[in-house]
Amino acid sequence: MENKANQDIELSRVKTAGKRKRLSRYFLYAGIVLFVSVIFLSIRLGNETKSKQLSQEKLEAVAVEKEPSELVPVVLEVETEKDRTIEVVDTEVESQTEAAPDLKEQEPQIEIAKESNTNNNSVTNKKTTSKVVTSPRESKTNLITDHQVVIKHKVSAKDTVYSISKRYYDVNQSDLILKFNGIREPEKEIKVGMMLDIPNPTYLAKHAVQQGETLYQIALHYYSKTKILDLLAQTNGVETKAPSIKAGQGLIVFKESQLVTHTVQPKETLFSIMNQYHEINDFIELVKEANQMGELKAKSVVKIPNPYIKKGGVTTPTSEDFEIVIKLDKNQLSLYKNKRPIKTVNIATGKESLTPRGTFTVVTKLVNPEYTPKKIPGGDPNNPLGTRWLGLDVPGTSGRTYGIHGTSNPDSIGKYVTKGCIRLHNEEIEALFEIVPIGTKVTIK
Numbered sequence: 074m075e076n077k078a079n080q081d082i083e084l085s086r087v088k089t090a091g092k093r094k095r096l097s098r099y100f101l102y103a104g105i106v107l108f109v110s111v112i113f114l115s116i117r118l119g120n121e122t123k124s125k126q127l128s129q130e131k132l133e134a135v136a137v138e139k140e141p142s143e144l145v146p147v148v149l150e151v152e153t154e155k156d157r158t159i160e161v162v163d164t165e166v167e168s169q170t171e172a173a174p175d176l177k178e179q180e181p182q183i184e185i186a187k188e189s190n191t192n193n194n195s196v197t198n199k200k201t202t203s204k205v206v207t208s209p210r211e212s213k214t215n216l217i218t219d220h221q222v223v224i225k226h227k228v229s230a231k232d233t234v235y236s237i238s239k240r241y242y243d244v245n246q247s248d249l250i251l252k253f254n255g256i257r258e259p260e261k262e263i264k265v266g267m268m269l270d271i272p273n274p275t276y277l278a279k280h281a282v283q284q285g286e287t288l289y290q291i292a293l294h295y296y297s298k299t300k301i302l303d304l305l306a307q308t309n310g311v312e313t314k315a316p317s318i319k320a321g322q323g324l325i326v327f328k329e330s331q332l333v334t335h336t337v338q339p340k341e342t343l344f345s346i347m348n349q350y351h352e353i354n355d356f357i358e359l360v361k362e363a364n365q366m367g368e369l370k371a372k373s374v375v376k377i378p379n380p381y382i383k384k385g386g387v388t389t390p391t392s393e394d395f396e397i398v399i400k401l402d403k404n405q406l407s408l409y410k411n412k413r414p415i416k417t418v419n420i421a422t423g424k425e426s427l428t429p430r431g432t433f434t435v436v437t438k439l440v441n442p443e444y445t446p447k448k449i450p451g452g453d454p455n456n457p458l459g460t461r462w463l464g465l466d467v468p469g470t471s472g473r474t475y476g477i478h479g480t481s482n483p484d485s486i487g488k489y490v491t492k493g494c495i496r497l498h499n500e501e502i503e504a505l506f507e508i509v510p511i512g513t514k515v516t517i518k
Contacts, residue, residue: 221272221273221307221308221381222272222273222274222304222307222308222379222381222382223270223271223272223273223307224241224270224271224274224277225268225269225270225271226240226241226268226269226271227266227267227268228263228264228265228266228267228268228269229265230265232265233436234247234250234251234259234263234511235247235434235436235511235512237250237269237271238250238512239512240276240278240279241271241274241275241276241277242274242275242276243275243276243376244512245510245511245512245513247510247511247512248510248511249272250269250271250272253270253271253272254269254270273379273382274379274382275378275379275382276363276376276377276378276379277295277377277378277379278295278377279374279375279376279377280295280374280375280376280377281372281373281374282369282370282371282372282373282374282375283371284371285371286369286371287369288357288360288361288366288369289353289357291360291375291377292353292356292357292360293353295356295377296351296353296356296380298347298348298351301327301347301351301380302343302344302347304379304380304381305324305326305327305343305346305347305381306343307381308325308381309324309325311324311343312343313343313344316342317343318337318341318342318343318346319337320337320338320339320341321336321337322336322337323335323336323337324336324337324343324346325381326346326347326350327350327355327380327381328350328355329352329355330355330358330359330362332380332381335350356380359378359380360375360376360377360378362378363376363377363378364376394410394411395408395409395410395508395509395510395513395514396408396409396412396513396514396515396516397409397435397477397505397509397513397514397515397516398515398516398518399420399422399428399495399515399516399517399518400518401422401426401428401430401517401518404419404420404421404422404487404488404489405417405418405419405420406418406419406420406477406495406497408505408508408509418497418498418501419486419487420486420487420495420496420497421480421485421486421487421488421489421490421491421495421496422489422491422494422495422496423489423491423492423493423494424489424490424491424492425489427491427492427493428475428491428493428494428495428517429467429475429493429517430517430518431467431516431517432514432515432516432517433465433466433467433475433514433515433516433517434465434466434512434513434514434515435463435464435465435472435477435509435510435511435512435513435515436464436465436466436471436472436511436512437462437463437464437471437472437473437476437511438461438462438463438464438506438511439451439461439462439464440460440461440506441456441460441461442456442458442461442462442478443456443458444456444457444458454481455481456481457480457481457482458478458479458480459478459479459480459481459496459497459499459502460479460499460502460503461478461479461499461502461503461505461506462476462477462478463476463477463478463502463505463506463509464476465477465515474493475493475494476494476495477494477495477497477502477505477515478494478495478496478497478502479496479497479498479499479502479503480496480497480498480499483498486498495517
């Protein structure tokens, strides 16, 4: 009995020791799990805190860049049904006042002159074609010596380089547009729907006034804060996003119908500076002055001036400097510059009064034109059009039916022998070709 009691006691001790060991291991495992969990949670909380800080910093950065939501840059020239923008569709008023040929590559009903396949010089003067322009980027680098406003124009079916030039400059700057866009052969390279860059335009647009529209509404549209911010950035060669300017930097800004210099102060942004000077009444006065405006009438066309136009930024001679006057009774052609005659030459004109009378414009310029009725190539000594062609926008033609050109028959000069064109000695038309740009006024009387 005693032995059995001792065995029971020993067995109880063993069981108790086993339980203690199991409890010890349990608490050990629980402690390890708890320790690992604490470490894991600490790491996770740290990462979340860091992530929130980074997200907050990004939000603050975006807020600084955008300031108000209307600051998101937009292309001024994108057109929608509800929003007439810098890209202006031809109005009936403009179409009636600008007689110029189509950019579509179509044959006129009666075509006499055609650019020769043997010479790819195009409708620009020698100043444009003599210098090889390899790309628009190279051309722009050569032309821009300072920051300036550049807007985009979407070519329509009715557009010519001349009509586009008249819209944005009011004078002929065809050569400038072609050079700036790196275009050497406009009749081949310019297509309907393509975008042309217009540098340093006098006008941002020509706006057709709608019924009930006010000058305030027009100014508010074309001179919105978003658009003026973009013009301000372009003029000063900076980005619209912050930070793009530094304290102490001088910025050109528009104020009360003139350009002034603003010195950037600490913590100022491009938007805050623009906002400081953005007075819609200043822009209304600018529009009034440009249009010598009285009462605003529906269907009239209002010029929208570029407030950041850089005077002297356009240096190319314009067609306004020149005029050609042709006197049929004397068979003479006189070239005027700034309304003063600089040269007079003898010419041949149409027999039986075939040469049209009136005021026209030079709309095409061709080197070595092809004589299509008899398929005589350009450069051929027997080509009756000679070596150069200045096409006129006689109604119903596209600048390829009636023109001022050279000759293969020098003895005909001084006589009434042509089918309506004006004929000069080759050396004289070549000299005239180099002087007058597209858009030159031609009066035949």
